[in-house]
Amino acid sequence: MRKIFTLMLSLLAIAISAAAQTPDVVLEFTGAANDGNEINDKQTFISNMQAGSDFVAGLNSYSKVYPAKSNWGLKVGTGSAFGKVVLDVAESYQREVEKIVVSAKSYNASRSYLQINGQKTAQIVAGGANVAFEDYTLTGFTGVMTTLSIETVDVKKAIVIKSISIYFKDGGIVDPGKETVATPEITCVDNVVTISCATEGAAITYTIDGGEAIDYAEPFEITKTCTIEATASMEEMNPATASVVCKFKRVGALEIDGVEYAEDAIEMLWNVVGVDGENAATAQLNKSLLTNGAAGTWTAVHEKCYAKTDGGTAHLGSGSSTFKGGTITLTGSELPADAYITSVSVSGRAASKATMTWGVSVNGIAASNTVVFDSADDVTKTIDEVELLGNELVLTLNDATANKAFYLSGISVSYMVPAEPEAPVMLDKPEIKHGTKVVWTVKYGKLHYRVEHAGAKSVMARGTDVTEDWTEATENGGKQFTYEYASGANHNVYVKNVVNGKEAYGEAFNINETGGLTGIESVSAEGAEGVRELYNLQGVRVSEAEAAAGVYIERRGGKVAKVVIR
DSSP, rough: HHHHHHHHHHHHOOOOOOHHSSSSSEEEEEEOSSSSOOOOOOOHHHHEEEOGGGGEEEEEOOOOOEGGGGGGOEEOOOSSSOEEEEEEEGGOOOOOOOEEEEEEEESSSOEEEEETTTSOOOOOEETTTTTEEEEEEOOOOOOOEEEEEEEETTTTTEEEEEEEEEEEETOOOOOOOOOOOOEEEEETTTEEEEEESSHHHHEEEEETTTOEEEESSSEESSSEEEEEEEEOOOOOBBOOEEEEOOOOHHHHHHEEEEEEEEESSSEEEEEEEEEETOOOOOOOSSSEEEESSSEEEEEEEESSESSSSSSTTTSBBBTTBOTTEEEEEEEEEEOOOOOOEEEEEEEEEEEEOOEEEEEEEEETTEEEEEEEEOOOEEEEEEOOOOOOSSSEEEEEEEEEEESOOOOEEEEEEEOOOOOOOOOOOEEEEOOOOOOOOEEEEEEEEEEEEEEEETSSSSOOOOOOOOTEEEEOOOOOGTTTEEOOOTOOOOOEEEEEETTEEEEEEOOOEEEOTSOOOEGGOOOOOOSSSTTTTEEETTOEOOOGOOOOSSEEEEEEEEEEEEEOOO
């Protein structure tokens, strides 16, 4: 009896195992005696199928797709062009996919590639034309399948599909006899994720970056950019799933090394148009890319770097020399040296469906995140959470498959700056003589200066309503201003720091013709006798009527003294 019971368990296990391996959907393709005409509508596509026609709701897009000769199946691509077909999935088959098994072979000699469902999965590498059909298993799908795509990624190569077997998660297809719960709505505001479902009483579970399912009870916070997938379910109804990428946004001011940074990030954009007049024959190792938009020069370093070959983009690498390991470096940028880089975006496309991974470093420190391009479409991808301080940016193509080019069309940088400017500081107060240099510096921000001939105005009035006569300093990225004294000069010198549209003033000085460097207290008095003038301790003239309580410098006729206003 025990042996019979054990045998029954074994048979049951085998039956369960066999059932688990049964696909929920099988698409089978018949082909033609010889290469058939190009497929360009749903009906022609379905006529090439032995099974699975009810899976196809329509042809979303298609190019270079044919019934394969010798009744092999479905041919995608040709010896001279890419092939692509995107199927709209019938509603009853729109479910989460566990895996897809493709039976395929190469139509041409050498190798071909294929991707399924428009998602980043392992590529199929089918062997030469004379090999038998092989099964390739693809996994790692997320979200509900609404389209299924077959697409070659190597020009001059075609692939033949005999069958596609689809295995759904949680057992089977949607029951057309049941209603489906409303699709969950996922919102992310200030890093707080809220999930709702219009079907009253529906239970909601969610995952973060494909992790373990969690029962949703109330809004929750995220601490990084991540993918939230939510499933709403209810008894006697088909479930519904939605997926959203929630971008993490820093909320509130940020403090770095005791300096508070502004809350809102600033974006700086370069539209890259490449090296003027360059081509493959004249490509060199080091080329400055032409840009529109923000100031600064992006220099690409690689064996193959040229442009004007594909819509005016910067053409990096080629069919005989991939840009793998190549770098693009920013110099002379408007980015302040104290910029806190939050993200960097790259716009462009990977040629011939090559997979290319871009990374970024700031002041020699690499960001932890990267972006991957694997599509011929011109897209923008963002390296999030860079969170590095500085303005020396280097983009590096860390990985690339085969000898392929990347067509770069744009780069943008999001950054934060200190919330409040610091006042400029004078390094020393030297004894003034011909050739003496007086230096003001600032750690954060950008200095502006104004040198005013003392004879032009009788007093050291900064004139805050006058801005056109301020000049931007250029030393050390605008963080230093040097005034060199010339004999006979009699100047008032003003320096201010500008950060994020805000200003902070350094001490104003008069450098007089006798060679003396003085503050406001000892300026020679030329005002009318008895007329009172008030200055704050930074050398700014103030109205007596508007002066708040405090210590001021009073000039009355030929006398200068400190006074206290209460």
